[in-house]
Amino acid sequence: MTEENDNADRGTRCGFVAVIGAPNAGKSTLINTLVGSKVSIVSPKVQTTRTMVRGMIVKDRSQIIFIDTPGIFSPKKRLEKAMVAAAWQGRDEADIVMVMVDASRKKVDADTRAIVERLAEVRGDMPCVLLLNKFDQARKETLLRMAEELNAMLDFTATFMISALKRDGTDDVLSWLAKNVPTGVWHYPEDQISDMPARLLAAEVTREKLFRALYQELPYALTVETEGWEEFDNGDIRISQVVYVTRDTHKAIVLGKGGQQIREIGEAARLELQDIFECKVHLKLFVKVDEAWLEDRERYEVWGLDFNA
Structure with a gap:
């Protein structure tokens, strides 16, 4: 029996999950936390991630393939334009999109607003998840207001309040994804955590x-x-x-x-x-x-x- 048939017989799930958001929202930190290993670099400098990076993890019978993308902003230079194009390409390849927002900023910034507005136009029936990151640095009233404002722009399938750095709430996100990625065979060996050379x-x-x-x-x-x-x-x-x-x-x-x-x-x-x-x-x-x-x-x-x- 081939590995593919074996996976199918076991009722496995497998899906691509794109993580998009404004620069320095915490996307790479989240993926490193969920995968449990360094697959994407992190620094205080915005726009550190330049290209799409894939990190994989198996949760129960589901293989979740995360696509870490460059931050989305208004690009001017060639490299910036290429990075933003790569981020939207990640959305195109995904089964689920997670929009990450830095809640410590206390309001929805212009870049995030533009991302959600565009996503609302091209979403179709794709599940979209809202992640309010750094929730521990914002008041409850602020978090609820931001969640309400963003859900009014796009009816998110699910909303989570997390701290990627402190691993608070991230297990709930992983469990939700494991239940909601499509049924199908795994694309990578169980012990592989990245496709980066x-x-x-x-x-x-x-x-x-x-x-x-x-x-x-x-x-x-x-x-x-x-x-x-x-x-x-x-x-x-x-x-x-x-x-x-x-x-x-x-x-x-x-x-x-x-x-x-x-x-x-x-x-x-x-x-x-x-x-x-x-x-x-x-x-x-x-x-x-x-x-x-x-x-x-x-x-x-x-x-x-x-x-x-």
Whole structure:
């Protein structure tokens, strides 16, 4: 009997769940919490997520495949437009859409309002779930008002008040999804938690550390690429990465005095990569200036973004 037939005989469910929302609403934090492992990077900097990231978890007999998407806002530059297009593509591929809202802002922001209005136009019969995140940072009256206002714009199938960071209310969300994704066979092995290639994941972890260390100084014109990957017989991995920036002044910020900043960032990334890959990691970082990397079509293809969006 094939695995597919076996899943069908067991009455399994499987579905794609897109998580959309304004920048920094907590989408990546939620998916990491629900999956139980790092599958998407997080930082205080808005628009950290650049492309769609899938994270999987099995709950009871249901395989839930989360699609983490870039924050949706009013884009101006090519990369921003490609990121927003990727977010709406995630909605198009989903069986269920979850709209995440930062309740700590105490009101419905313009980006969220635009997202819900557009979703109301294209929803069809797709189940839509409202998540009021950071509910512990808002008064009950505020939460009820925001929920009422958003449900008046779009009749959500379900509404949850959660704290993704503190894992409060997230089990209820997972249980609801397990009962409501479509019936069907699982798309991935039970123990797989992400579809992101290891080389790309390693680059994303380093980019997260850069943003966390430099988010008050460093602009968004930065990317990380894994250029070397060598696995040894004893299980160790040697990784070489290049941090690309657009200006010499940005390079100086990343390096820090005497190279101290890049060494600390590299060490933080190396330790997390060791936890992820469960082996010893040797990480070497280089910083290069490339004024045109934001206009490089091949990079967009690697990220799964539409260069012409």
